[in-house]
């Protein structure tokens with residue numbers, strides 16, 4: 247287990263460029279399985295989860311070529327389906343959440359897709375019903391082995407149909423779309439998720455020859471085609487990283503420019519930070535955060551009641567930024583209720599912030615009220631363990647704003663989703679050191 251040693255209390259300065267989006271990468275990488283032709287993908291983040299998925303694809307027989315740091319080509323011409331029955335696959339498939347999305351493309355192109363219960367953050371129940379109900383609707387047979395949590399779907403041919411998803415699952419929608427593009431006839435997916443990750447996936451599939459309409463809405467209509475071809479795809483910057491850097495700038499009272507953010511794809515994100523009192527300036531396609539020398543004031547609602555920040559499926563506010571909202575509220579002027587509706591175990595890390603001196607009441611597993619300090623008392627440095635990726639980055643931001651030296655263990659959680667984070671933070675003035683694990 248590696249560790250970060252962080253000396254907090256220093257102002258940062260400069261510019262930082264977001265990596266490609268982790269959750270988009272996991273979708274578009276799985277889509278390479280849909281064609282025997284070459285797919286080139288630019289801006290792939292060099293992070294643990296993505297590298298695990300690339301290794302899994304390569305073990306399945308996909309020819310993988312790294313052209314430069316973040317550009318790869320993939321050619322899924324000869325796929326070794328026997329690998330899906332191997333013990334190695336059971337270990338690799340469990341290593342990340344995104345592996346679930348190989349099932350749709352494999353089912354569509356080869357008539358079968360298997361997966362062990364995938365990993366990812368331990369942030370509450372993470373069911374997969376939406377995925378498999380979608381495949382069943384397309385005509386697949388389903389089996390689940392409870393002993394080793396192994397899922398399987400098989401079909402000689404998939405047939406388009408109308409389906410109303412029981413929830414707007416992000417990876418579920420991606421998986422069903424990737425199955426439906428090669429199904430016979432028309433599929434309509436209502437209550438589809440429509441995050442920028444999915445919009446990007448659908449645009450890439452259309453460039454490969456798919457016929458998907460309704461992109462960006464909650465109703466996707468897919469006219470099945472017989473085969474798909476190669477394409478080149480460039481991934482969007484990671485909006486969760488962008489939000490993380492906005493929070494980092496505010497809480498360390500630093501002036502930061504976040505480069506090439508693709509403003510048009512950020513949805514509610516800039517406005518939610520503005521409601522917390524943070525000045526988020528648009529400069530071309532960059533975000534500029536001036537140094538908040540006099541702190542930041544949380545807005546109330548028009549009627550004077552306390553602001554609530556809650557997650558919702560896109561175009562609502564993403565749940566992956568709520569931990570960051572929570573940590574930056576600890577130094578704001580005012581109060582906010584953070585309501586994490588989707589995941590039931592994602593707010594427990596507030597205990598660590600309370601240890602550091604933050605004023606937070608965990609009302610129940612889904613809601614926490616934060617009373618900001620307005621920098622009148624800084625957080626105390628401490629030793630902590632990162633429980634999940636977003637709690638991890640939030641604790642890292644807290645440590646950078648705290649007085650003294652903090653230690654964060656289990657930083658593999660942070661490395662899952664943030665490329666080379668210690669080098670990039672050092673480049674803007676952070677005092678952060680990576681200590682090797684024992």
Ligand SMILES: CC(=O)N[C@H]1[C@@H](OP(=O)(O)OP(=O)(O)OC[C@H]2O[C@@H](n3ccc(=O)[nH]c3=O)[C@H](O)[C@@H]2O)O[C@H](CO)[C@@H](O)[C@@H]1O
Pocket residue numbers: 269272343344371372373413414415416417418439559564565566587588589
């Ligand atoms: C690899 C990947 O892309 N992971 C993302 C993906 O996970 P993932 O696709 O696994 O998440 P889902 O969208 O399936 O659902 C997440 C949770 O929200 C609940 N839920 C979902 C939809 C809904 O309308 N109502 C509702 O309550 C689900 O029951 C589940 O507990 O989307 C999540 C929700 O944005 C993000 O946190 C994850 O970072």
Ligand SMILES: C=C(OP(=O)(O)O)C(=O)O
Pocket residue numbers: 268295342343344365366367566635636663
């Ligand atoms: C929950 C997340 O990731 P995963 O779905 O991969 O666990 C996340 O990125 O915040």
